[in-house]
Amino acid sequence: MNETPWQRLDQRMLLVHPITETVKYIPVLIASVIGSAQSENPLWAMLALAVIVGIAVTRWFTTTYRIGPDNVELRTGLIQRKKLAVPRSRIRSVDIQADVLHRVLGLAVLEIGTGQQAGRGDEFKLDSLDARLVPGLRAELLAHTAGARAVDPKSQEIPSDASAFTFDQTGPEQVEEKRESVEIAHWRPVWVRYAPLSLTGFALIAPIVGLAFQYGFGQVVFDSSAVHELGDRGMWFVTSVVLGLLLTLVVVVSLAACARYLATYFGLRVLDNGKTLHLRHGLFTTRQITLDLARLRGATVNEPLLLRLAGGAELEAIMTGTDPRQKILPQAPRAAVDRTLTHLLGESAPSTVTLTPHGTAARNRRYTRAFGPVHTAAAAMLVFSLVAQPLPRWSWILLALAYVIAAALAWDRYRGLGHTVIPAADGNPTWLITRSGSLDRDRDCLEAPGIIGWTVSQTWFQRRVGVATLTAATAAGKKRYHLIDIPLDQAWPLIEAVTPGQLGSR
Template identity: 40%
Template sequence: MSGSVSGSMTGPVSGPAPTDWRRLSPRMLLVHPVQEVVRAAPALLGLLVAGTSSGGKGHLWTLAGVGLTVLFGMLRWFTTTYRISPEHVQVRRGLLNRKVLTVPRDRVRTVDVTSHVLHRVLGLARVEVGTGTSDRRHDSRLKLDALSAAEAANLRVELLHRSPAAQSTVAQSSAAQSPASPVPPPAGSTLAGETELARMRPGWVRFGPFTMSGLVTVGVVGGFVSRLVSEGNIDLDRVGPVRETWRWFSAMSLALEIATVVLVLVVFVGVASTLGYVLAYGNFRLTRHAEGTLHVTRGLLTRRATTIEERRLRGVEVDEPLLLRAVRGARLSAVTTGLRSGQGGQRGGSMLLPPAPRVEAAAVARLVLSHAPGATGPAPLTAPFPEPLTAPLIPHGPAALRRRFTRAFGVHVPILVALLLLWALGEPPLWPWLTAAALLPVTALLAADRYRSLGHALTSGYLVTRWGSLVRRRVVLRCDGVIGWTVERSFFQRRAGLATLTATTAAGGQSYQVRDVELAEALRLATAGTPGLLDPFLQRAGSVSQ
């Protein structure tokens, strides 16, 4: 990048003072049209295939639409500016509807840096600044698409690492030669204040097929093909290979047909999932910086870098989807304040470890937790304590087991009865009922597994709760992150002597439940988790009086 001009107070790029309004990188003018064209690719491809023969005006409109979006995208460069003052981060954008987003700097909780393939070719990166708002409205997120890679990295340091060095002038960060400067490392190198906690191992690819992320790909490809066909007016029967395959397929018996479809789907989803795994998590690295941040970088083509402040860390969550559990895999995500855990395999920006061996997940979780600064809470984890991630959990007892079964069959049996009644009335054939009846053992297994998953513990200042069967989750929450308790008892739970204890927290999923635990045990947990809070509300009763 630019060599530092001695004596001048310039930043690394073009040289604005820190509080000046800065612009996005002009190179994004190249990126944007390409992105739009890629997005419109199915329509354009259809156009190409259909040629001019059909002659309708619709294609012209499609072209005009693409042209307009490209134009608007380019206008964005002229209308978007941002600045970072000592107190605020501000972004101005919009052409007709001018908008200024202002975020106080001490509310900045995460900084995500993403660069797609094109971005990387041109040395660009998109920066997304996450604030404390837990809502999912993307509109109010502070997004800068795109800055030059160096600028993006600098911005991250500037925003998150509020060490004295980083807080002084930007000019300092241009002195890239000095090892003490807070210039972020180029990808792959290790800086003095950085410790590596985890790194992608080639062997982890074996978990790829079990993530099922390929299902989405199947959907996308299906959508793409159907759109291509409809936009291009293609008659699939006229395409030779398709016709041949179809003839071969329809010559088989029904059982063979089903088996073929399942096999093809399984292979396809497996391959797609593995590819997706490699692309999304290749080059994965989890590092800790001396300034108190965790840093996740990943992605083979699209690179993502996420930074999580350790002082906002309240715990971790280990997820084991059923398939992944079958091969002893698990994924790890952080439970932090101001970062609502997202859905899906990537868990929003809070992912700490992609699907990996369960042992590895536990080890990384331990490393992450052992350093989390406990301002008001328990001492950092030390070896002799039972570790919250591997400690045996207390099962919830026979009443909870019964409840799992009554709840499972309470859904399944009425469906059976209804289907049987309908059949008796002569409406549908019998086979739906037979299928439903054949699934009864599956329901029983599910109920049993759901019970097996239930468990809780309180060790070394952490509340541990585990639940779920299709996705088994184990949440490890620091007790000082608990900001309230709720004890819930439905009519049936009261009869069974059970209660659901909910620990509310400002982090992650906002509340974590210990389900169907005996009331006394729930109270014991809450009392031990937050000493003194419940004491004035407890009474020693001979019998439970409700």
């Protein structure tokens, strides 16, 4: 039997790669232009541009791929040849992207995911393919996935503005059976208001402020003659300037977060055909991700503090062989997240389930940890004021404010701490649901059959109060899911309830 022939990428990549490579090496071109100006020889700049374009063009001649019955293979490189081979049974996801230039030329980038971290240059990426061939190629690459998951008819009762339609996954060599796809979530323009509420953007403000003061901003403000001329009003002037700059920085960071959110998640649609989960989003660069539902082991509802206060959340899938934090929904209303979660996990793991608190010892540990640094600061301030000189009144006001913040943080951390076990029923598996955190709170819903082991650990302080940290190990998602400060006498019954028989004999 003849082997599958090697194929080349689409010839239109000869227009794409020279442009993308030229943009990538703009610093090199700038340096060559400067060198040409100094040597009064413009050929140096032209030579650098010719080398970059030439290398980009050679990729079409040196890149070939083929899809065999057992393996998918890719050959690249001009001087150093490289061959990648991926067993088709190891393919976990297919990621399709297309930026503006690709879309104008009718091309797409297809990347195969195997669940392992690939270094730069080791990704199995086909750039660029005819966009019309991509749906059929995606269906062919995922043809080995398990049989269709039964779709609960009740789960198809989606909002009136959602639509159900059919994927056309016909390829050049085969016709894939068309499956009805149910839209379980879609992006709305009003969701952009949640974009600035992620703590990631605001975490950038502190380093920027620190760098500003490190490079003399504080000295310029506090030692300026204008401040000294104001006398007692100088402190109020400085405070107003700092607050104004912080407010401006917050506005800039918020606008940047909104722009990034729109560019990344514009037009997001999440579709379930009972066998795979299909995500499509992007404004300038469109991205399509196809995930095998047979590898779904649960989901995580992420609720950063600001997003939680605004009634929003994020949804991530817990899957084997994909990104540990595979996002299904970005910052969105909690109702939309709960609706999508219920569809993915079924009614057996509802989002409104009541969690079991971890008791008095866990609560006391939250307050002890929160007040510890504040007590240390208070003791240091008291010693300094007694030995050296009295501290200004505003420093004690800040200390009192720190106590209030610490108490609120401890209360919220304990309020967010809990777990529950939902027993198997009506053909649904047992579910372990755990929640922890305050500034960044995660609610993990983990399918019991996906748990492969347990760890019960105790620090010296935990042993004194009779609590432990219980860790469920799994091959999916973050790999380790923690139940923090659970009473030790509840740990063993919980393990037996979730995974009967794994305790063995003790």
